[in-house]
Amino acid sequence: MNRLVKLYHQLGSPxxxxxxxxxxxxxxxxxxxxxxxWGLYDGLFVAPIDYQQRESFKISYIHVPAAWMSMFIYLAxxxxxxxxxxxxxxxxxxxxxxxxxxxxxxxxxxLLTGSLWGKPMxxxxxxxxxxMTSELILLFLYIGVMATYNAYDDPRKGARVAxxxxxxxxxxLPIIHFSVQWWSTIHQAxxxxxxxxxxxxxxxxxxxxxxAVGTKLYYGYSVLKRARLLLLETEKNxxxxxxxxxxxxxxx
Amino acid sequence: xxxxxxxxxEKLKTTVMLAALIQRDVLIGLxxxxxxxxxxxxxxxxxxxxxxxLGAGAKTLAAIAPAVIWVLALLASLLTLDHIFKVDHEDGSxxxxxxxxxxxxxxxxxxxxxxxxxxxxxxxxxxxxxxxxMHLPESAFGTMLISLLLGTPTMSxxxxxxxxxxxxxxxxxxxLTVLVMPLLAPVLIFGASAIxxxxxxxxxxxxxxxxxxxxxxxxxxxxxxAATAIRINLE
Numbered sequence: 001m002n003r004l005v006k007l008y009h010q011l012g013s014p015x016x017x018x019x020x021x022x023x024x025x026x027x028x029x030x031x032x033x034x035x036x037x038w039g040l041y042d043g044l045f046v047a048p049i050d051y052q053q054r055e056s057f058k059i060s061y062i063h064v065p066a067a068w069m070s071m072f073i074y075l076a077x078x079x080x081x082x083x084x085x086x087x088x089x090x091x092x093x094x095x096x097x098x099x100x101x102x103x104x105x106x107x108x109x110x111l112l113t114g115s116l117w118g119k120p121m122x123x124x125x126x127x128x129x130x131x132m133t134s135e136l137i138l139l140f141l142y143i144g145v146m147a148t149y150n151a152y153d154d155p156r157k158g159a160r161v162a163x164x165x166x167x168x169x170x171x172x173l174p175i176i177h178f179s180v181q182w183w184s185t186i187h188q189a190x191x192x193x194x195x196x197x198x199x200x201x202x203x204x205x206x207x208x209x210x211x212a213v214g215t216k217l218y219y220g221y222s223v224l225k226r227a228r229l230l231l232l233e234t235e236k237n238x239x240x241x242x243x244x245x246x247x248x249x250x251x252x
Numbered sequence: 253x254x255x256x257x258x259x260x261x262e263k264l265k266t267t268v269m270l271a272a273l274i275q276r277d278v279l280i281g282l283x284x285x286x287x288x289x290x291x292x293x294x295x296x297x298x299x300x301x302x303x304x305x306l307g308a309g310a311k312t313l314a315a316i317a318p319a320v321i322w323v324l325a326l327l328a329s330l331l332t333l334d335h336i337f338k339v340d341h342e343d344g345s346x347x348x349x350x351x352x353x354x355x356x357x358x359x360x361x362x363x364x365x366x367x368x369x370x371x372x373x374x375x376x377x378x379x380x381x382x383x384x385x386m387h388l389p390e391s392a393f394g395t396m397l398i399s400l401l402l403g404t405p406t407m408s409x410x411x412x413x414x415x416x417x418x419x420x421x422x423x424x425x426x427x428l429t430v431l432v433m434p435l436l437a438p439v440l441i442f443g444a445s446a447i448x449x450x451x452x453x454x455x456x457x458x459x460x461x462x463x464x465x466x467x468x469x470x471x472x473x474x475x476x477x478a479a480t481a482i483r484i485n486l487e
Binding site: 140143147157168172176 | 413417418420421424427430431433434435437438441442462466469473477480481484485487
């Protein structure tokens with residue numbers, strides 16, 4: 001436990017964050033690539049074909065992990081926003097700003113693949129059902145965070161206001177979700193639950209789970225890479241960034 | 253005996269100061285007038301476009317009336333949100349709210365209250381005209397008035413939060429819309445469905461209670477979020 005607390009405090013300092021996460025990046029990217037290829041292979045070629053949905057079901061091996069990630073990243077972003085507001089950590093601000101585009105892309109991916117899946121299944125590209133609408137509103141919330149950050153000339157002020165926007169969105173998300181769920185839906189109910197009986201055989205579930213871990217590693221890679229660049233940019237006048245630039249020049 | 257301590261200045265009560273703040277905003281609004289009548293004129297103009305676009309069939313119009321009434325209320329109040337804190341920020345009175353002994357969240361509540369008196373209340377009182385133009389059945393008028401009376405304060409509150417988030421931006425109008433719209437979606441859902449249920453002859457108490465819950469929720473949390481936004485912007 002002590003080592004974890006120490007690591008947390010070390011990661012709060014931009015130079016140490018930059019140094020430590022630099023070592024993580026190749027592992028995260030490698031793990032993400034291996035798992036995502038394995039998950040896709042497992043889903044596309046190994047998993048049995050659904051007797052009702054046929055081959056269309058295989059879109060779910062991208063759709064479902066993307067939808068999970070869209071919510072997971074918003075949660076991560078909200079927590080980073082809370083930390084940025086309360087403790088004014090530069091690293092938390094960078095994580096927040098770096099998370100938004102990644103989350104928005106996963107949300108967009110979930111919406112697009114859902115639309116591609118909906119056409120053969122329901123006969124329509126788009127239907128205003130509860131889960132699709134919530135996902136669309138989630139995309140608006142991501143856009144709000146990104147637009148707020150970009151609207152301010154001072155990046156630190158922009159990041160702090162964006163952090164507040166993310167936290168407000170996180171508090172409102174359950175309300176929006178449940179009120180949207182009010183009009184009932186043709187979207188199939190959740191298939192996977194941690195507790196209770198599973199509605200899907202293991203051979204089909206496996207691909208989703210592998211993809212879920214793979215996309216999380218990818219998020220870790222992408223967010224750290226973006227956050228590192230953001231920190232270099234906002235801290236460009238400090239000694240540690242100058243030192244990194246000198247080192248890079250010497251290598252080149 | 254000589255008292256060396258200077259006399260303490262008379263301490264103003266928080267409630268007195270908040271009442272003065274609301275009175276000032278309402279007075280300014282009443283003298284400028286545009287803040288009050290512009291949303292109403294906007295509503296009237298837009299509602300005219302529906303029959304022109306859809307055809308004047310009473311049945312078609314009545315079917316979409318609940319949604320139109322609520323979407324119009326939403327858009328009309330969005331028009332005025334930009335002003336809530338912007339003018340105060342430009343002339344520097346926002347700083348005095350931050351520095352004054354009155355807690356900033358309370359001042360935010362007063363500002364949102366004044367905004368509601370100047371836009372939400374007129375919009376509610378004006379809504380029967382919009383409803384009549386859209387052929388909403390008269391039996392649903394009561395529910396419509398109650399739903400707007402419960403929903404418009406939430407719009408003013410969440411709108412004041414959006415306004416506080418964008419005060420120091422020159423062109424924050426579109427961003428304000430992007431920030432506020434998703435948060436107001438639940439108000440729209442419950443408000444429009446309350447009117448819809450009562451046109452069908454069903455009780456709408458569930459929706460009205462949900463609107464009340466949203467109002468209580470935003471009354472308790474929004475002032476603090478908006479105050480935080482103002483503090484960050486003034487740093």
